[in-house]
Amino acid sequence: MTNQREKESWIVFLDLLGTKDSAKISSSQYPLKIETFSHTLLEHAQNIQADVKVRFFADSVYLQCGSFSELVDFVAAVRWTLFSEQIFFKAAIARGELEDRPIVQHVTEGRLHPFDVSGSFFGPAAVGVYYAQESFKGIGFTIEKNALKADQVDRTCHSAFPVDDEASNWVAFRDIRHGGGEIGGPIPSVEEIEEQENTIAFLDTILEAALRANTKRKNLARYYLSQFISCIQSSNFEDIDFHDRQWRNFPPIFYHVFMNQSTRKGYQAIRGSRLLFFLIAAKVLETNGARSVPRYKDTACNAVCNEVVRALVSQKLTTEPFSKFPGDLIASDVLEDLGRRSVSLRMRGH
Amino acid sequence: MSTGARILLAAVGQNNVTNFPIPVIQKLWELRLLSAKKNLAVTAGIRLSGVSIHPILGSPQHRNFSEWSAARGFPIPCGQSYRFIVSDNGWDTLPTVVTNNPLLVAIDLQKADGYLGPHPLDVDVAHTGATVKTVANHLADFLLDISFANSYLPAQIIQGTLGPTGTLKELFRKKVIFAHQAGHLAEETAPYVSFSALARKSDKFGTEAHLDAFVRLWDEFMLRVISGAQISREQMARTILNYPSYRNQLPERPLLRILEDAPQGICHLVVQKRSMEARTNPKLRNKLDALLTGLDSRGSGGRKFGLSFGDDPPLHAAELAASDAIYLTRVYLGAK
Numbered sequence: 001m002t003n004q005r006e007k008e009s010w011i012v013f014l015d016l017l018g019t020k021d022s023a024k025i026s027s028s029q030y031p032l033k034i035e036t037f038s039h040t041l042l043e044h045a046q047n048i049q050a051d052v053k054v055r056f057f058a059d060s061v062y063l064q065c066g067s068f069s070e071l072v073d074f075v076a077a078v079r080w081t082l083f084s085e086q087i088f089f090k091a092a093i094a095r096g097e098l099e100d101r102p103i104v105q106h107v108t109e110g111r112l113h114p115f116d117v118s119g120s121f122f123g124p125a126a127v128g129v130y131y132a133q134e135s136f137k138g139i140g141f142t143i144e145k146n147a148l149k150a151d152q153v154d155r156t157c158h159s160a161f162p163v164d165d166e167a168s169n170w171v172a173f174r175d176i177r178h179g180g181g182e183i184g185g186p187i188p189s190v191e192e193i194e195e196q197e198n199t200i201a202f203l204d205t206i207l208e209a210a211l212r213a214n215t216k217r218k219n220l221a222r223y224y225l226s227q228f229i230s231c232i233q234s235s236n237f238e239d240i241d242f243h244d245r246q247w248r249n250f251p252p253i254f255y256h257v258f259m260n261q262s263t264r265k266g267y268q269a270i271r272g273s274r275l276l277f278f279l280i281a282a283k284v285l286e287t288n289g290a291r292s293v294p295r296y297k298d299t300a301c302n303a304v305c306n307e308v309v310r311a312l313v314s315q316k317l318t319t320e321p322f323s324k325f326p327g328d329l330i331a332s333d334v335l336e337d338l339g340r341r342s343v344s345l346r347m348r349g350h
Numbered sequence: 351m352s353t354g355a356r357i358l359l360a361a362v363g364q365n366n367v368t369n370f371p372i373p374v375i376q377k378l379w380e381l382r383l384l385s386a387k388k389n390l391a392v393t394a395g396i397r398l399s400g401v402s403i404h405p406i407l408g409s410p411q412h413r414n415f416s417e418w419s420a421a422r423g424f425p426i427p428c429g430q431s432y433r434f435i436v437s438d439n440g441w442d443t444l445p446t447v448v449t450n451n452p453l454l455v456a457i458d459l460q461k462a463d464g465y466l467g468p469h470p471l472d473v474d475v476a477h478t479g480a481t482v483k484t485v486a487n488h489l490a491d492f493l494l495d496i497s498f499a500n501s502y503l504p505a506q507i508i509q510g511t512l513g514p515t516g517t518l519k520e521l522f523r524k525k526v527i528f529a530h531q532a533g534h535l536a537e538e539t540a541p542y543v544s545f546s547a548l549a550r551k552s553d554k555f556g557t558e559a560h561l562d563a564f565v566r567l568w569d570e571f572m573l574r575v576i577s578g579a580q581i582s583r584e585q586m587a588r589t590i591l592n593y594p595s596y597r598n599q600l601p602e603r604p605l606l607r608i609l610e611d612a613p614q615g616i617c618h619l620v621v622q623k624r625s626m627e628a629r630t631n632p633k634l635r636n637k638l639d640a641l642l643t644g645l646d647s648r649g650s651g652g653r654k655f656g657l658s659f660g661d662d663p664p665l666h667a668a669e670l671a672a673s674d675a676i677y678l679t680r681v682y683l684g685a686k
Contacts, residue, residue, distance in 0.1 A: 044367075077367040084372040181368025197486075201373035201381065 014091035016059040092132035095147040096125025138226030157233035161226040167272020172328040178234035184252040199252040309341040318342040382490040395678035398497035476542040491546035510581040576684040604648035621655040621677040628675035
């Protein structure tokens, strides 16, 4: 009897970042990092309720999984755990099988010069996902867009990474969407920020790593931007409001990028971070308000729309052209509305 | 007492892994303890030290804890290491409390903060409950408490009290009995209690009220402990001089004389620092002069020091300590 369900198989190639530096800086740091990385991966992989293959080599790993939803749960848990421990990686996900063919070991012991061979060859899908990871200039995951079925798209989100030092050109990709546990829920008011302390600490960790990267090499922090973009894309902006001169019901990423002065300065120190501010503003504008139409089309939402644009104007973020933002992230009509509001505010002396 | 408080995060399921406060726990020092450390150093002359955090994440697949922890290097000696297991589910086994690991606290993640007592599987293991939102505060409470015990003067007094054959386990039991007798703890069966947790009650961690109550609890306990401790004033002088900040700063004989003259109880050692700010800022210099003049002070020039007696540090001491013009140290003195 044939199985009516189409057999699924996905592969991930995951490469640990910063190992070169760890190995250079401290002989103990490198093995510790590798050990934490491999243990975390294996422990989370053991929870996958589907066929799994894991193949480690050096500071990288191939993983094959027989279920998309199980794979997404796995990668979200790995991202949360390792990023929280300041262990960063970049990875690509694609459909396919590893088709690994182990090379037979030839160990000749007891001779003057022992001969020891081991390893595996992998199939073409493994090569493809390796190169997808190589060309991905961000942190976290990139998933092959065309491989997704309609019901799988919801678990991913649009994101982008900059391709040049100036962060003026962007490449769009799809990331695994952050779940509610990672990205947190709406914060009723700034006094209740501790309710989402966990997500704030998670974002702090990534921002600190980005700023540290900038001290190692100029503009290195831009590699972290894709993760912030994915966080914004995964957040819920439905309930955000501006009332009595106070932001209400905002997602943690909004607080971290927009409201908190010290972290905002941190973001502004990253070349290309202007996109984060615009993306947040666009999310506020394009999300449906109380009357189920996008806020920027609803005059009842003018206060909240104008306030978010006013923040961009006051940070002097609207003086340069808006044209170079990736279209997958900010729709042209939203950007146009944003531009109109910013000009109007500047004309009125804000 | 050497360093190393290890936090072991264990039995975190795939479904709730992102609800678990790993980032907060990773940043526990930065988010909670650093400000408490600064505050206590300035306002009470207490230097927290000797605790570092090494979180390790577990999963429910590894129910055999001994085997699982062995694979993670836990049997490897790492100085004095305190272990905290945070679990979303019950364990089949628990690691044994040994000399190198004098304390094990098992925190069950549940819907409400729970009772502190001995663990059903092992009476030497402290067992308590916390929610996902409160677990970081619980861990901070334990670490603050252990940091206080690790700070150099309490450590010396504790060692003097326990004697050559004493174990930290005995001291922890003394703390529990003290807390029970003082009416802070309902039962006296737990192997350990954190004074920070008792002091916090419903307060947020690190508030002025919380830290003040925490210091008062330790004061009461230390005064009870030192009344039975065999620590001579000479030993105390040597202990102070062994501290890196004081090694080349204080003359031995005057320090011994000042300690010999001091009554039993709490006092504060004020030591002038070679501070440019104190030399060039007239307001600060005046306050420093006023402070040292008012104390039983010894030494001359930039090496002046003095003792003040009583539970509270002398006037201006906090401001001068915050401005880096003095070292301020809380000292517990036993009977002569």
